[in-house]
Amino acid sequence: MKIALVENFGSDFYGARMRYALFLQEKGHEVIAIVPNDGFAKRIQEEGIKTIALNVDIRKRNLSSMKIFAGELRKIFKREQFDIIHLYRMQPNLIGTPIAYFSSKDAKIINHITGLGVAFTKNTPKYNLIKFCIKLLYKVNSNFFKASLIFQNDEDKKELGNDKKFFVVKGSAVNEDRFVPHLEINDNLKTELRETVGIKDGITFIFVSRLLKQKGLSYLIQAINSINKSNETVKINLIIAGWLDPNNPDSFSQTEIDIFSKLERIFFLGKRTDINELIAFADIAVLPTFYREGTPRFLLEAMASAKPIITTDMPGCNHLVKNTKNGILVKPESTDELIKAIKILTGKNLKNAGSESLKIYEEEFSETVVYNHLLNIYKIH
Structure with a gap:
């Protein structure tokens, strides 16, 4: 399979997705990391994972950045024609899913939700509206764009509707070469x-x-x-x-x-x-x-x-x-x-x-x- 792993931050990919990407590669799959050019793309490439760096900082959360992000994803998805497009975090999920659906018709789309964040802990009119919009957009992603949703705990899954295309994978694991019992401290x-x-x-x-x-x-x-x-x-x-x-x-x-x-x-x-x-x-x-x-x-x-x-x-x-x-x-x-x-x-x-x-x-x-x-x-x- 040809698999795209799309992350919000290059640093998060390097820290949290790298070993998973290497695992997939060792299983014989072609893996491409798609991350913002925040200084980590080269490090990911040096670890042996093909990397496409996006020239946009989507952390700015403004319309211009989102349009650039969407445009770059569209070109990549059309050119590469992935079998799996695995998107991590809210902005890649909500922006990237419709683009993946129209640009790479045969791809299976995965929305990986690593936490629901502040909107789901604050009960104010502003955050209740944000919560409603997030739920609606994920429902559209699942029902119309055929995305499968992965959550890290059962309660988040229930919060968004507990659909048959919703899965729970507990956490992202950790680097088990670094985090070990009884590590010797220098x-x-x-x-x-x-x-x-x-x-x-x-x-x-x-x-x-x-x-x-x-x-x-x-x-x-x-x-x-x-x-x-x-x-x-x-x-x-x-x-x-x-x-x-x-x-x-x-x-x-x-x-x-x-x-x-x-x-x-x-x-x-x-x-x-x-x-x-x-x-x-x-x-x-x-x-x-x-x-x-x-x-x-x-x-x-x-x-x-x-x-x-x-x-x-x-x-x-x-x-x-x-x-x-x-x-x-x-x-x-x-x-x-x-x-x-x-x-x-x-x-x-x-x-x-x-x-x-x-x-x-x-x-x-x-x-x-x-x-x-x-x-x-x-x-x-």
């Missing part, structure tokens, strides 16, 4: 964290995400600060490997981050490329998001690294914790529940809880499970 990182950053003895939590308010970071910081100010014998460190997103209205400001940074045992590291070693250094992974996630990659990376997790009872997150064996689910936007969860989990055998995380990852979210499931969808639909 001495330079240990020195940086202990001496330069100043992480002290205690139990260390890690949070990895864009610094959006809906990721629950302020509630987490309040919870940990409260515990550390109390007379608890165990002190908590929080590593935050996160980055500001100035184009997102939900992003924290640098001023707000500077205020958080002054609190005891709260450590902001910025955007990092050594997340696997940071997770290995930490004891527990935490993401108290109330954003409508698909399945958070960071939590899967932590589970593959045999770490227990704390997250919220939200679609996309609540299927990662099984009977509190590998972690704890908390109510969204609740500092009190986070405090309670932190105290409970830090009192457990963290090694055993981490082993349960790894077992769940291997059985439900691994590369073998996810990649073969996607390939089966290609073959039967």
Whole structure:
């Protein structure tokens, strides 16, 4: 089969789709990555995947960018005549599907929905209208343009109608060469964290995400600060490997981050490329998001690294914790529940809880499970 994998960002393709593309190629399929020219197209090409770079930044979300994006896709789809056109994320899905349908008539079209986002967590007239439009457009994609829709959790599937052409593939797996149990941490990182950053003895939590308010970071910081100010014998460190997103209205400001940074045992590291070693250094992974996630990659990376997790009872997150064996689910936007969860989990055998995380990852979210499931969808639909 000749397969197009179309991503919103070259960086996301490189981080989240590369190993899947290589898997397909190893199975004998011709794979072409179609990504914006954001600096990663060359790196994808160097890994052995044929790449077509689009000269447009669709993150700008303006009409001009969308028209250029649509025009470039039309030329590519007509020229290449793919068997499978697999589109990731909202803009490629909604713009690319009708173009694929008219430009590459014999292609099977896949809309991969990696999370429903902010519109499905806010109940205001503006976001209710956006939600209605998104549902309508995906319905058109499915019914008229014959696209199959892939979700990362069952609740997102139900939200959009639970049609027979809707599938659930849990997450996108993680790089299992990088995220492994008991990873040896290099001495330079240990020195940086202990001496330069100043992480002290205690139990260390890690949070990895864009610094959006809906990721629950302020509630987490309040919870940990409260515990550390109390007379608890165990002190908590929080590593935050996160980055500001100035184009997102939900992003924290640098001023707000500077205020958080002054609190005891709260450590902001910025955007990092050594997340696997940071997770290995930490004891527990935490993401108290109330954003409508698909399945958070960071939590899967932590589970593959045999770490227990704390997250919220939200679609996309609540299927990662099984009977509190590998972690704890908390109510969204609740500092009190986070405090309670932190105290409970830090009192457990963290090694055993981490082993349960790894077992769940291997059985439900691994590369073998996810990649073969996607390939089966290609073959039967």
